[in-house]
Amino acid sequence: MADQRQESALHQALSTGPFHLAFRLAIRRSGLGIEGVSRRLHARGLPVSTSSLSYWQRGNRRPEREESLNAVRAVEELAGLPADSLVALLGPRRPRGRWLDRVHGRPKVEHSLELSAPARLPELDTGRANAQLRQLKHDWLCLVDARRHEVEHRVRQVFQALEDGVDRFVAFQAVPPGAIRPAYRAVTDCRIGRQTHDPESGLFAVEIVFDHVLRARETYAIETAQLPAPGQADGFIQYGCRAEVRDLLLRVRFDRAELPLRCHRYRSRLGAGDREVFGEITPGPSGAAHHAVLDAQPGIYGLAWSWDG
Secondary structure, three states, X not given: OHHHHHHHHHHHHHHHOOHHHHHHHHHHHHOOHHHHHHHHHHHOOOOOOHHHHHHXXXXXXXXXXXXXXXXXXXXXXXXXXXXXXXXXXXXXXXXXOXXXXXXXXXXXHHHHOXXXXXXXXXXXXXXXXXXXXXXXXXXXXXXXXXXXXXXXXXXXXXXEEOOXXXXXXXXXXXXXXXXXXXXXXXXXXXXXXXXXEEOOOOEEEEEEXXXXXEOOOOEEEEEEEEEOOOOOOOOEEEEEEOOOEEEEEEEEEEOOOOOOOEEEEEEEOOOOOOOEEEEEEOOOOOOEEEEEEEEXXXXXXXXXXXXXX
């Protein structure tokens, strides 16, 4: 049964994409694993490292050079797939637009936060920040009191290091001009490091330092809390993914004495300004509502609420 589900998932991925999912399922179908595939490629004169294969199957990078495309064709053969069935999913080379970073093709921070001006933080390389980490889980809980004010944000995250030597994650947030900067607090397995703010763009960054330095492929879990400015009542929470997040969960819990009239989930493309709104949802008996996304691709995901008629 499991093999049938895997074959069905691979057939669907080969038909509709995305490439990284089809590539991951193809490697699984070959029965060789990443290390075994890498050895076979080396034997064929195609020296592709296990880290490159890992990046390709996670969507952090994609093969574009001719040597890399030949390696993909070899994987097709190893998995017993039709010729060019994986290569066809790559399409044309990705554009190198202004909104892309040079690291893994990651969108710029200002697009993930919908900032109106370019961000300038000389003490921090915003383009390279977090590029050595894969985010496996992002669980954000917003607590709203009976006065409709946000009183606390709690975030649980799980990461996997893509390289040796990673020891921190940088959290970014948009802080409008004149607004009070949020206060971050470490809850478990981390501490708060440097904090910096660019008043012109509104970009605020805070380093969350891990308890120890990670090795490549090591996973790490942290929990942090953030105290909003007094009386803050934005009416929404949203998270801008600059790379795939396997498990994204946005939650809000209201005081049961003051529930909103409506809630809805939404998402939008980075830098596009469009928004796709999903159907309205009703908070449950505990006063909670959520937006759950599996394998969230780069984009902005949100949960909004309103007490208005």
